[in-house]
Amino acid sequence: xxxxxxxxxxxxxxxxxxxxxxxxxxxxxxxxxxxxxxxxxxxxxxxxxxxxxxxxxxxxxxxxxxxxxxxxxxxxxxxxxxxxxxxxxxxxxxxxxxxxxxxxxxxxxxxxxxxxxxxxxxxxxxxxxxxxxxxxxxxxxxxxxxxxxxxxxxxxxxxxxxxxxxxxxxxxxxxxxxxxxxxxxxxxxxxxxxxxxxxxxxxxxxxxxxxxxxxxxxxxxxxxxxxxxxxxxxxxxxxxxxxxxxxxxxxxxxxxxxxxxxxxxxxxxxxxxxxxxxxxxxxxxxxxxxxxxxxxxxxxxxxxxxxxxxxxxxxxxxxxxxxxxxxxxxxxxxxxxxxxxxxxxxxxxxxxxxxxxxxxxxxxxxxxxxxxxxxxxxxxxxxxxxxxxxxxxxxxxxxxxxxxxxxxxxxxxxxxxxxxxxxxxxxxxxxxxxxxxxxxxxxxxxxxxxxxxxxxxxxxxxxxxxxxxxxxxxxxxxxxxxxxxxxxxxxxxxxxxxxxx
Numbered sequence: 001x002x003x004x005x006x007x008x009x010x011x012x013x014x015x016x017x018x019x020x021x022x023x024x025x026x027x028x029x030x031x032x033x034x035x036x037x038x039x040x041x042x043x044x045x046x047x048x049x050x051x052x053x054x055x056x057x058x059x060x061x062x063x064x065x066x067x068x069x070x071x072x073x074x075x076x077x078x079x080x081x082x083x084x085x086x087x088x089x090x091x092x093x094x095x096x097x098x099x100x101x102x103x104x105x106x107x108x109x110x111x112x113x114x115x116x117x118x119x120x121x122x123x124x125x126x127x128x129x130x131x132x133x134x135x136x137x138x139x140x141x142x143x144x145x146x147x148x149x150x151x152x153x154x155x156x157x158x159x160x161x162x163x164x165x166x167x168x169x170x171x172x173x174x175x176x177x178x179x180x181x182x183x184x185x186x187x188x189x190x191x192x193x194x195x196x197x198x199x200x201x202x203x204x205x206x207x208x209x210x211x212x213x214x215x216x217x218x219x220x221x222x223x224x225x226x227x228x229x230x231x232x233x234x235x236x237x238x239x240x241x242x243x244x245x246x247x248x249x250x251x252x253x254x255x256x257x258x259x260x261x262x263x264x265x266x267x268x269x270x271x272x273x274x275x276x277x278x279x280x281x282x283x284x285x286x287x288x289x290x291x292x293x294x295x296x297x298x299x300x301x302x303x304x305x306x307x308x309x310x311x312x313x314x315x316x317x318x319x320x321x322x323x324x325x326x327x328x329x330x331x332x333x334x335x336x337x338x339x340x341x342x343x344x345x346x347x348x349x350x351x352x353x354x355x356x357x358x359x360x361x362x363x364x365x366x367x368x369x370x371x372x373x374x375x376x377x378x379x380x381x382x383x384x385x386x387x388x389x390x391x392x393x394x395x396x397x398x399x400x401x402x403x404x405x406x407x408x409x410x411x412x413x414x415x416x417x418x419x420x421x422x423x424x425x426x427x428x429x430x431x432x433x434x435x436x437x438x439x440x441x442x443x444x445x446x447x448x449x450x451x452x453x454x455x456x457x458x459x460x461x462x463x464x465x466x467x468x469x470x471x472x473x474x475x476x477x478x479x480x481x482x483x484x485x486x487x488x489x490x491x492x493x494x495x496x497x498x499x500x501x
Contacts, residue, residue: 004185005099005136007129007160009167009174010110016072018108019158021098023115025080026056031114033163041069045077057081058090059097059477076101083115089411091124095131096478106158119165126173129162133181134478139192179305180492184485187291187298191471191483195270195287199242200318203269203290207247207297207316213304216250230357232336236350237319239274239327246358249300249314253307254501260311261499262368263300263491264358266351266375267293267318274321274347275329288483289351291470292374293318295487302492309501315362317354321347333432337361338455341432349437351377352451359455370399370499371461373452374470374487380444381417382468389415390469390486393449396460402498403462403490412490414464423450 014036022034028049030038038045044067049055054062058081067075078098080086102109113120113128120128164170190198190206198206208217222243225234230246237244247267254260268289272278278286293316300314328334332344334353338360342353355373362371374390381391389407392414394400400416407413426438426447434454438447449463469486473479 003157004133005158005160007133007162009125009170010161010163011167012112012114012163012165016070016075016110018072018110019074019076019102019106020072021076021078021101021109021111023080023113024056024077025083025116028056029116031112031116033114034112037112038070041067044068049077054079058086059093061097061101063101074103074106080115083117088124088127089409091127092131092134092411093477095128096135096476098128099132099135100477102158104157109158109160111160111162113162113164122166122169122173125162125164125170126177129174130177130181131478132160134184135480137185137188137479137481139189139481139483176306179302180489182305183298183302183488183492186301187294187485187488188481188483190294190297191288191291191485192481193287195320198287198290199269199320200237200245200267201242203267203293203316203318204245204247207249210249210297210300210304213301214251215300215304216252218248220246220248225357228361229335229337230361231334232342232353233317233319233357235328235332235334235344236268236274236321236353239324240320240322241324242269242320244317244319246361247316247318249297251300251303251308251310251312253303253309254311258311259369260313260366261495262313262315262362262366262371263296264355264362264371264373265293265296265314265316266290266354266373266377267316268351268354269318269320271321271348271350272323274323274327274350276347277323278348285472288471289376290318291376291483291486292464292466294483295374295466295470295485295491298485298488299491302488303495308495310495310499312495313362313366313368315358317358319350319354321350336455340434340454343429343432343435345435345437349448351375352448353436355452356455359452363455363457363459368459371456371459372403372464372491373461374464374466376467376470377465378445378448378467380441381465384417384445385415385468387468387473389413391445391465392416392462393419393446393465394462395419395453395456396462399460399462402494406490406494406497410489410493412469412486414490417446417449419446419449419453423447427451
């Protein structure tokens, strides 16, 4: 597994050594420390910038190797653009861009993190460090031969010192971001793992490792779920040689007895489609069909690691959808824990079956004040929104507003989609209380959400369809991983802003 770079914070000093990263605005304006550090080089920066056409635009960089009259082996100038237009959400991206320029051969990296007009805030500096940490992530544990020629391929083993005006304040701000980084990395690892390694029992084992952070863990096996009547969830996994699991994670950081916030995740460790088998092309990506559950585990790690002052419940339904002789068939009717019956029309619409029992169980056992589920549920949401937004369906306007705000603040954006009784007729069944798919392909993401709504009662609830955001995403400034760990930062921000004591 790729090593995480060591990041520390130090006082601003004009001395230069190793690889040095400085910031410049659109007028090539530098902070006071960078000016003093570059003074021996005279007009080096302006000449190099003119030669390379570098104008300090946001996110652009100028790279000088062994600059004359400076002791630094490499000088990287990172553009800030117009300072009045610099948004808080840009700092994590800038950190990612800075890390992308660091060579795997670098031993020492110093970032002079200051603005032309003065200090960078503690929160901005911590976000910059978070961007560096997340950009450094690589999932390469199964590669027996590794390239070490650049930041994309080699491990970044350098000591990274981010020099700021108030290191103590930044360290305090970084403490929570470090917990976020750990949660995102954990979620990425889970999504990236192959299904022959991460099957339901192994998934439960890895989630159970959160005990070391003080998270209470309950793992329900097939016998326990059968006793509870979870026929919908168990039906999905009955064709697999790997038994299903339901994992419950409890973080009690809030007031004793206060109703918790509950997060529920779809954890289909591999989805062949079952008897309604998927086409072969791209089926390997279905190892990521547990992206929602991966987020839940990563989030619970983050909450515990930063000792969040909230009572939180994380629940994941871990199953494998396989087509053996014991697999459920189209036309089968299963009984969910709620007592409602479901006619199976398509065994590839399995995630909603898993969630129906997981949601009902969570609602009945924990009586949460809010409940959010995440699931790589439908291809239809990708048709509607692409990979820029997750689809959000909710029975509560305030919850929707808060999640939207958290999405804007973190860049993990959600877009609210409709729910309404008009869609119910598409999942009405002649033989059971409901069908597990709509009568046709129309509004596929909506009918799936409409199905889930039948298992949440009056609990304020939001369903996030993360099929387009939890796996196979385009690279960003701070993520080059197939599994991005999407949702950890979003939900952590939502909880921090609205649910901590």
